[in-house]
Amino acid sequence: MGALTRLERFDELFPDFFRRFARPLALADEVPGDIKLDLIENDKDYLVRADVPGAKKEDIRVSVDRNFVSIAADVKREREERQGGRVLVKETYVGSASRGFSLAHEIDEKEVRATLEDGVLRLTLPKRDGAGGHSIAIE
Incomplete structure (x- = not known):
């Protein structure tokens, strides 16, 4: 007899108990794990679109070190x-999400632009002149 069969029987003994906790929590689906992003490279810069729902601009930190970009955000969500006048369910999530990635070219940190609108962080990361990847000939 497998473990699943034993669990099904246990569930049958206490159906009301498990039904109460079987309801999926809507907030759990909305909490961030990693920051999801799109990255596009042009001749002169990189364009990044990062989803950081629930974060305010003062709670987002972006850092650039040569060709490494780091995005971190503190996120708070409540539902x-x-x-009637009674609160039946109150769910609160407080946590953080982060993402780091390396690029083929060094970034000109002084020219980086960042905007946040509707939970989407947009970065323009200009390539530093004369820096970046180059091909190595194999001997």
Whole structure:
């Protein structure tokens, strides 16, 4: 007899107990793990679109060190369900998300531009003149 069969039987003994906790929490699906991003390279710069829902601009930190970019955000989300005047469910998430990546070219840190709109961080990362990757001939 497998473990799944034993668990199904246990569930049958206490159906109301498990039904109460089986409801998926909507907030759990909305909490960030890693920051999801799109990266596009042009001749002169990189364009980054990073999803950081629930973060305010003062809670987002972007750092650039030569060709390494780091994005970190503190995120807070709350959801409350009311029925009449009573609170039935209140779910709160406080946490952080981060993402780091290396690029083929060094970035001109002084010319980086960042904007945040509707939970989307947009970065323009200009390539530093004369820096970046180059091909190595194999002997």
